[in-house]
Amino acid sequence: MSAGPVVDVRSLHVRFGEVEAVAGVDLAAYAGQATGLLGRNGAGKSTTMRVLAGVVPPTAGTVVVAGHDVRTRALEVKRAVGYCPDVGGLVPRATPWEHLQLAARLRRLRGWEPRARDLLERFELGDVAHRVTTGFSHGMGRRLSVVLAALHEPEVLLLDEPFDGVDPIGVEATFEVISDARSRGACVLVSTHLRELAVEVCTSVLVLRGGAQVASATAREMAGEEGARAYRSLLD
Amino acid sequence: MPTAASWTELRRSVDDVGALLAFRASAVRRPSAFRLAALAFVVLTAAAATLPALLPGAGSGSGYALDALLLLPTAMLGLLVLAVASAVASGGGRELLAREHAVAFPVSPTTDHLGALLLAPLNIAWVLQTWVLLAAAAYGVPRGQLAPAQLGLLVWVAVATAVGQLVAWSVEAVRRTRHGVAVVRLAGAVVALAAVVLQVSGRIGTLLDELGATRWLVVSYVDGFGLRWLGAMALELTLLVAAVALGALPAHLAARRAARDELRVESGRHPARRLPRTALGVLVRTDRGSVWRAVPMRRGIAVLAVGPGLVALAGDLDWAQLTILPGLVASGGALLFGVNAWCLDERGGLWRESLPVGAGTVFAARAWVLAEFLLIASAITLALAALRAGAPGPAELTALLCTWLVVVLQVVSAAMRWSWKRPFAVDLRSARATPAPPVVMVACSVELAVVTTLTGLVFSGLARVPHAEVSLLVAAPFVVWSLVRLLHARDRWVDPVVRARVVTTVAG
Numbered sequence: 001m002s003a004g005p006v007v008d009v010r011s012l013h014v015r016f017g018e019v020e021a022v023a024g025v026d027l028a029a030y031a032g033q034a035t036g037l038l039g040r041n042g043a044g045k046s047t048t049m050r051v052l053a054g055v056v057p058p059t060a061g062t063v064v065v066a067g068h069d070v071r072t073r074a075l076e077v078k079r080a081v082g083y084c085p086d087v088g089g090l091v092p093r094a095t096p097w098e099h100l101q102l103a104a105r106l107r108r109l110r111g112w113e114p115r116a117r118d119l120l121e122r123f124e125l126g127d128v129a130h131r132v133t134t135g136f137s138h139g140m141g142r143r144l145s146v147v148l149a150a151l152h153e154p155e156v157l158l159l160d161e162p163f164d165g166v167d168p169i170g171v172e173a174t175f176e177v178i179s180d181a182r183s184r185g186a187c188v189l190v191s192t193h194l195r196e197l198a199v200e201v202c203t204s205v206l207v208l209r210g211g212a213q214v215a216s217a218t219a220r221e222m223a224g225e226e227g228a229r230a231y232r233s234l235l236d
Numbered sequence: 237m238p239t240a241a242s243w244t245e246l247r248r249s250v251d252d253v254g255a256l257l258a259f260r261a262s263a264v265r266r267p268s269a270f271r272l273a274a275l276a277f278v279v280l281t282a283a284a285a286t287l288p289a290l291l292p293g294a295g296s297g298s299g300y301a302l303d304a305l306l307l308l309p310t311a312m313l314g315l316l317v318l319a320v321a322s323a324v325a326s327g328g329g330r331e332l333l334a335r336e337h338a339v340a341f342p343v344s345p346t347t348d349h350l351g352a353l354l355l356a357p358l359n360i361a362w363v364l365q366t367w368v369l370l371a372a373a374a375y376g377v378p379r380g381q382l383a384p385a386q387l388g389l390l391v392w393v394a395v396a397t398a399v400g401q402l403v404a405w406s407v408e409a410v411r412r413t414r415h416g417v418a419v420v421r422l423a424g425a426v427v428a429l430a431a432v433v434l435q436v437s438g439r440i441g442t443l444l445d446e447l448g449a450t451r452w453l454v455v456s457y458v459d460g461f462g463l464r465w466l467g468a469m470a471l472e473l474t475l476l477v478a479a480v481a482l483g484a485l486p487a488h489l490a491a492r493r494a495a496r497d498e499l500r501v502e503s504g505r506h507p508a509r510r511l512p513r514t515a516l517g518v519l520v521r522t523d524r525g526s527v528w529r530a531v532p533m534r535r536g537i538a539v540l541a542v543g544p545g546l547v548a549l550a551g552d553l554d555w556a557q558l559t560i561l562p563g564l565v566a567s568g569g570a571l572l573f574g575v576n577a578w579c580l581d582e583r584g585g586l587w588r589e590s591l592p593v594g595a596g597t598v599f600a601a602r603a604w605v606l607a608e609f610l611l612i613a614s615a616i617t618l619a620l621a622a623l624r625a626g627a628p629g630p631a632e633l634t635a636l637l638c639t640w641l642v643v644v645l646q647v648v649s650a651a652m653r654w655s656w657k658r659p660f661a662v663d664l665r666s667a668r669a670t671p672a673p674p675v676v677m678v679a680c681s682v683e684l685a686v687v688t689t690l691t692g693l694v695f696s697g698l699a700r701v702p703h704a705e706v707s708l709l710v711a712a713p714f715v716v717w718s719l720v721r722l723l724h725a726r727d728r729w730v731d732p733v734v735r736a737r738v739v740t741t742v743a744g
Contacts, residue, residue, distance in 0.1 A: 016737075053590040056736040074732060075592050083590035087743055088583025092665070093501070093529040094522055099587075101511050105518040106591045132529060134665055135502035148587060 006031050006156055006187035007052060012061035014047050014211075021047040023211035024061075029156075034178055034188035036198035036219065039208035040235050045191040046086040048208070049160040052189065053083035066155045066187075079107065082154035086161045086191070089145040090133040096120065096144050097129045100151060107152045119147045123173045138165040143173070150177045157181045160191045175201055195231050199223040207234045246484075249346035256332045256343070256351060260673075270675055277363075284367040285386045288375035295378040304376030305458070309450035311372055312392055315365045319400025322359055323352070325539040326532075327497075327667030328408045328490060329401055330355040330674055336663045349405065349487035353480065356397045358674035360681035361568075366393050377458055384465050385457035391472040392453065398479035405486035412493035428546060435550040497531050498665055504529065515593050519601035526580040527573065527609055531667045536572040540565050541613040545620025552624050555632035556699035561621055562614040562636075563643040563688025567681065569610045574651035575680045576671035577602050578742050579662045585739040595730045599652070603722065607648045614640060631707065635699035638711035642695070643688045645718035650687070652725040654680060656734055661744035 005028035014022040022044040029035040037045045050056040051063055054070050054077040063070040066080035091099065097116075104112045120126045123143040133141065146162050162174050178201050181188050192198050198205055199219040207215040215234050222231055264270045288294060293301050323329045329352025333343060356362060369389060377385040411420045434440045456468035506525075512518045527533050544561055573580060580602075581588055588598075618640070622628075628636070660672050670677055691714065698707045728734050 016740075050586070050736075050740075055586055055589045055739065057732040075594070078590055078592040081590065083587065085583075085586035085590070085743075087586065089587040091522060091526060091580075091584035091588065092582050093526045094584075095506050097508050098506070098522065098525065101508075102518050102522050102588075103591060105511055106515055106593045130505045130507055132502065132504050132506065135499075145587065 003031060005029055006066055007035075007189065008062070008064040009048070009052075010062045012048065012051060012063060013059045014044075014051060014056060015059040021211055022051070025206075025208065025211075025213045027206055027213070029187050029189055031185045031187050032182050033204065034182055034190060034202040036202035036205035037189060037191040037208060038193065038195060038198055038205050038222075038231065040193060042210075043208040044211035045193075045208055046160050047211075049083070049086070049158050049189065049191050052077075052156070053081055053085075053158050054078045055083070055085075080154060081156040081158055082149035082152060083158045084142075084145040084149040084160055084162055086164075088141060089148070090136070090141050092134045093132050095130045095132055096125055096147070099133070099144070099148055103148055103151055109152055112151065115153075116147075116151060119150060119177075122176065123147050124169060139167055139170060142166045143170045146170075146174050146177060150181065153181070153184065153186070155186055157186050157188045158191075159189070161193075162190065163192055163194055163197050171197065195222060195228065199227060207231065209235060245344065245346055246481075249344055249350055249484075252343065252347040253332065253350045253354065256347070257354070260332065264673075264675065273675065273679065281367065281370065285370040285374055286382075288371045289377075289379055289382055291375060294375045295382070297378065301376050304372045305454070306376075308369070308372055308376060308454045310444050311365075311369050312389075312396070312450040312453070313444065313447065315362075315369055315393065316396040316399060318361055318365050319356070319396045320403045321400075321539060321543060322361060323356065323400040323404030324407050325535050326404075327495075327535070328352060328404050328487065329668065330358070330670060331666070331668050334663060334669065335666050345487040345491040346484040348491070349401065349484050350480075352668075353398060353401050353483070355674050356401065358678050360678060360685055362397070363678070364685070369393070373457075381458045381460045384459075384461050385454075388453065388457040388465065388468055388472065391469065391476065392450075395472050395476045395479065398476055398483060402479045402483040402486070405483055405490055409486040409489040409493065412490055412496055417496055428542070431546060432549065440550065495667070497535075497667060501529055501531055502665065516597055516601055519593070519598060520605055523580060523601050523605040524608075527605060530573070530664050532664055532669050533572050533609075535667055537569065537609070537613050540568040540572075541616035542620065545617040548617070548621030549623055553621060555622075555625050555628040555636060556696050558618065558621050558625060559636055559639040559696040559699060560689065560692040561617050562640040563647075563692040564685070565614040565617045566610040566643050566647040567684035567688050569613045570606070570647045570651045570684060571670075571677060571681055572609075573664065573671045574606045574610075574647070575654045575677070576658070576660050576662065576742070577606055577651060577655040578659055578738050579664065579671050581739075581742065582661070582663065583743045586743050589735065589739045595732075595735060596726060599726045599729045603648055603652055603726075606651060607644055610644050610647060611640075614644070629702075630704045631702055632699045634704035635695045635707040638698075638707040639692055639695040642711050642714040642718070643691055645715055645722070646687055646691065647684060649718045649722040649725060650680075650684060652722060652729075656725060656728045656738055659738045659741040661742050 007027065007029040009025055009027040012022050012025040013020065025044065025048055037048060039045050047056060051058050051070060052065055054074040057071060065077045068076040068080065070077050100116045120129050123146065125140065125144055125147065133144065142162060142164060143166060146159060149157060149159060163171050178188050178190065190198060190202055199222045202219045204216065204218050205222050206213055221227060293299055295301055332351030332355060370386060373385050373389050374382060407420055410416045434443060453468050456464045459465055512521055544564055548558065548561060578585060658676065662669060662671055694710065695707060698710060
């Protein structure tokens with residue numbers, strides 16, 4: 001790989017009071033590649049993603065995203081990333097279109113409406129574009145979160161549990177978004193506990209356990225029954 | 237289908253309430269502070285019920301003591317009205333366990349009803365009214381009859397609370413029928429109109445005199461321990477048991493029907509509007525939507541804005557007295573969401589935090605939307621109250637405007653401070669939802685009520701000073717102090733570590 005990593009994480013630690021949510025993660029993710037973060041619940045995947053999105057500051061370690069240190073240049077990091085959080089991620093009494101308008105204004109987007117409509121249609125949310133999200137099902141919420149993360153064609157696309165509770169059409173649409181992002185040279189990170197989907201869409205994977213990184217491998221190595229056995233052994 | 241009349245159901249519900257209370261108690265963040273607050277409540281209640289009896293002239297049957305005694309029946313009715321309004325506005329009272337968490341457990345409507353009854357006293361208006369009632373009795377009733385009178389009043393407080401709950405569940409059951417929302421709104425308008433007509437025509441006093449039940453109770457209290465007192469207690473206890481038991485029936489009925497207000501909001505459509513030109517503009521618009529589309533906020537603001545206004549209208553308050561109102565309304569308004577302002581985003585806070593915008597701009601938008609919410613509510617109250625107050629003099633008008641500005645700033649700065657200090661994950665979908673646990677709500681409301689009422693009293697005095705500029709001079713340090721505290725709250729929010737804690741907490 002000639003170019004340097006777009007996401008460069010070294011010895012990341014995140015502590016919430018007495019709890020160490022992330023205890024030493026190293027990660028390098030490259031343009032045009034999709035990296036999967038795998039692990040059980042509480043492994044530190046979502047906290048790592050939140051740090052990469054500029055939402056949670058690191059307690060220790062170095063995190064550089066798109067050339068910006070998240071600790072000192074959080075706003076520039078936020079401009080470079082598109083983030084789909086693990087929980088909800090939607091303002092309850094705003095409509096999808098209002099979410100898109102908010103993102104478009106804060107990201108200074110122009111002529112964004114056709115792409116927004118296209119994404120809503122691809123994720124089958126066109127009919128509910130003007131309905132408040134409070135009444136959305138979990139899957140609808142997940143799909144809209146992916147749309148919001150992808151709207152501005154970010155340099156770094158962070159998808160945290162994008163397949164959780166999503167129907168096959170939503171999964172396919174998410175695959176398309178990831179594929180599109182890779183083909184235009186974006187760096188994609190997908191956090192999930194679903195190994196089968198991760199290996200299908202990612203080029204490499206990182207396995208976390210107890211807040212620390214326990215293995216990194218190519219997606220091919222984690223695929224199939226052998227990959228499943230290897231993954232299972234890493235979780236215990 | 238279990239029925240409220242079933243003793244098995246009732247026994248099971250009482251057990252469940254115990255379990256839920258234990259669960260809530262285990263989740264209290266600062267148990268020592270909670271115990272201290274509970275002790276303070278008991279001590280203050282005991283003080284209100286006894287200390288006024290030690291004042292000169294207390295229980296003398298003349299002067300202010302006689303006035304206090306004569307007004308006691310009306311004050312008892314006032315507590316009943318307050319209990320009804322409070323429970324109706326909150327859609328059946330507060331929840332012992334939030335709906336989102338309760339879905340996984342077999343919490344029956346009877347349990348819900350009993351839990352709401354237990355939580356009813358965790359409301360500053362209820363607490364203050366009860367203390368006023370006990371204090372008025374302590375001052376007005378002869379000392380020899382104080383014990384029977386206070387016992388009778390305590391049972392009356394319980395009766396009023398239970399009847400309030402019964403009415404609230406009944407209204408909620410009607411509201412959830414096909415045309416229920418319209419019926420309830422119409423009935424509310426008719427009651428408000430009737431109250432205004434009675435007051436304006438000068439017949440409200442006669443009506444209160446004719447409603448002799450509470451007068452009869454007061455007469456029985458001051459008779460001392462005897463047959464008449466026993467009769468009054470028997471009547472009150474019968475009413476209490478009946479109201480508690482009957483309340484379960486409409487609670488079951490309401491639980492079987494869909495909450496139409498909430499469903500309408502959840503399925504609400506809002507056509508696209510033009511994109512605001514600035515980041516602040518779009519943030520304000522988003523936050524406004526979060527506030528004005530929430531059922532608890534809409535109902536709460538209607539009661540808060542109109543209720544005190546109507547009371548002031550009925551009481552024919554003068555301009556100097558109106559200075560108390562903005563503080564009351566602003567304090568109440570902040571309790572609808574302001575004390576945990578970041579909870580408006582709920583789980584959307586994580587996504588919003590990933591957007592490239594300065595944290596200071598986000599803070600400014602939220603503080604502005606809160607201030608605007610409080611200003612609108614208090615403007616409605618003042619407009620109603622001013623209808624009978626005549627034309628104000630320059631000093632009165634200046635004092636009122638200064639109070640309005642000062643108390644809104646005080647409340648906004650306090651709310652934004654609490655919002656970063658003590659964030660909670662809450663779901664504001666339900667009309668019964670509150671932005672913080674009940675005990676925290678009481679603590680916040682006490683602080684807000686004390687500060688804003690004292691401020692209102694200062695400006696009430698200044699309204700009688702014939703120099704308008706005095707109010708401006710006095711308001712200046714208040715404004716500066718509140719702005720400094722608001723800027724301090726902003727500085728804390730801008731700190732990424734603090735912000736991350738707040739956002740991840742409210743996201744749940």
